[in-house]
Amino acid sequence: MSKQYWNKFYQGLNTDQGIPYEPWLDSLILPQLLSLNEQSSALDIGCGLGLDSACLSNLGFKVLSSDISESALQQAKDLGHAKDVLLADAESLPRVLADKDFDFILANLSLHYMPHEALQKTLLGLVRLLKTPGQFVARFNHRSDINFGADKADERGYFRRMEEGEETLKVFYTEEVLRDICIGVAGELEVLCPKRHYSFEIAEADCQNFGRPKRLLTLTWSCLPT
Numbered sequence: 001m002s003k004q005y006w007n008k009f010y011q012g013l014n015t016d017q018g019i020p021y022e023p024w025l026d027s028l029i030l031p032q033l034l035s036l037n038e039q040s041s042a043l044d045i046g047c048g049l050g051l052d053s054a055c056l057s058n059l060g061f062k063v064l065s066s067d068i069s070e071s072a073l074q075q076a077k078d079l080g081h082a083k084d085v086l087l088a089d090a091e092s093l094p095r096v097l098a099d100k101d102f103d104f105i106l107a108n109l110s111l112h113y114m115p116h117e118a119l120q121k122t123l124l125g126l127v128r129l130l131k132t133p134g135q136f137v138a139r140f141n142h143r144s145d146i147n148f149g150a151d152k153a154d155e156r157g158y159f160r161r162m163e164e165g166e167e168t169l170k171v172f173y174t175e176e177v178l179r180d181i182c183i184g185v186a187g188e189l190e191v192l193c194p195k196r197h198y199s200f201e202i203a204e205a206d207c208q209n210f211g212r213p214k215r216l217l218t219l220t221w222s223c224l225p226t
């Protein structure tokens with residue numbers, strides 16, 4: 001979905017009543033990342049209103065909050081959830097942040113707006129921004145997430161629709177499809193970074209989103225010392 005779609009979405013969002021937040025991150029983060037002497041660095045991709053950025057900041061991370069929408073970043077700053085912000089498309093981050101590395105990288109429900117091939121390329125670039133030890137966590141729409149459009153998706157899980165005269169894409173994943181993409185990433189990492197030890201896991205999970213049950217897949221990549 002485009003920058004224009006998300007700017008319009010955040011401009012129309014009323015946050016006066018507060019925004020509900022279900023804590024979910026704390027239990028997933030590798031303990032060794034929380035006990036580093038110097039301040040650990042985190043990147044929140046597609047941060048939206050910055051609720052996860054605020055959670056990471058409370059856990060002691062120095063957080064860079066990034067989004068494709070300037071309206072999202074403005075709201076995240078106004079709400080006090082984000083301090084350092086970066087306006088960028090997730091696909092460009094491996095290039096834009098090539099001289100940086102991070103202890104923790106998060107992409108919560110923000111990488112499923114691109115085709116499978118673009119996701120594989122983006123994941124490869126993002127996982128390479130991890131330090132050792134380092135961890136990447138991303139959540140994706142599940143193929144059975146019918147409350148959010150999965151029933152309208154085609155056989156690849158692609159849900160295309162017209163928004164403001166522009167075609168937008170939202171992708172719903174089965175565990176098998178996401179695993180195949182990650183196996184592709186793992187193969188490329190073995191060639192590009194043979195001295196680093198990367199592994200990934202995928203788990204199904206449920207959460208509440210805008211007051212409705214949502215089914216999702218949690219993908220975790222770790223880069224650990226050999």
Ligand SMILES: C[S@@+](CC[C@H](N)C(=O)[O-])C[C@H]1O[C@@H](n2cnc3c(N)ncnc32)[C@H](O)[C@@H]1O
Pocket residue numbers: 001006045046047048049050051052066067068069072088089090091107108109110113
């Ligand atoms: C469903 S919201 C999730 C927001 C936040 N991560 C959360 O969980 O509350 C998706 C977010 O991803 C952002 N986004 C969509 N496509 C993006 C892209 N290609 N690059 C960066 N951010 C993107 C949107 O602007 C939006 O803030």
